[in-house]
Amino acid sequence: MAKKQAPAAEGAAAEGKGKGKLKLIIIIVVALLLVIGASVGATWFLLGKKSAEPEHAAPAAPAAPVHLAAVYQALVPAFVVNYNAEGRQRYMQVTVTLMGRDQGQMDALKAQLPQVRNQLVMLFSGQDFNSLLTPVGKEMLRQQATSKVQELAKKLTGQTAIEQVLFTNLVLQ
Missing domain, CATH: 1.20.5 (Single alpha-helices involved in coiled-coils or other helix-helix interfaces)
Structure with a gap:
């Protein structure tokens, strides 16, 4: 034990x-x-x-630059362009709005709207119908339109004036 x-x-x-x-x-x-x-x-x-x-x-x-409120300028009437695609007549209707941050710059560009509209009509009429059917194609067209309008605004007014071109309506037929 x-x-x-x-x-x-x-x-x-x-x-x-x-x-x-x-x-x-x-x-x-x-x-x-x-x-x-x-x-x-x-x-x-x-x-x-x-x-x-x-x-x-x-x-x-110095403080970081403060973003001003967005200023919008609608381009009225809507753009309607036609083009041939695969042997068929196609139409595209686009309602465009310009977005900027400075009202004075937007007003200066407003005086040049006929040239802006011409630039956009030429851009829209040269597009491929099949590429515009995809969201990526539409976004690429919007970016091209933004760069074309910024280039034209820089040439005409000395400032880019707009930040973006926005499509508020896009119809393909």
Whole structure:
């Protein structure tokens, strides 16, 4: 009987040592977390306090440019162009709106609208019907129209004047 109790006593002693090591590991981990937290808090406090001192701060950089509200100019009436595709007569109707950010530039371009309309008619009439059936083809046409109008505006007024050409209606037949 004495032999049976001796191994049990050794197991209890080993189990007590395992619990002691586990407690020690937990205490070390908690202490490490507290030190890291204190370090982060102190850094945040000191950096926040440093930026609040205006007397030692360097001169402020100019603020980022503020985007002005969008200004829209609809080109009325809608563009209707025809072209041959695969031996058939095809038609395209496009309602176009110009988007800019400066009303003065848009007004300067408004005086040149006949030339803008001519440029867009020439662009629209030279398109391939099959490519315009896909969303990618329509987006490419819109980007081409934007670049053509920006080039023309730069040539006529000295400024690009518009940011985008928007299609508010596009019908293919």
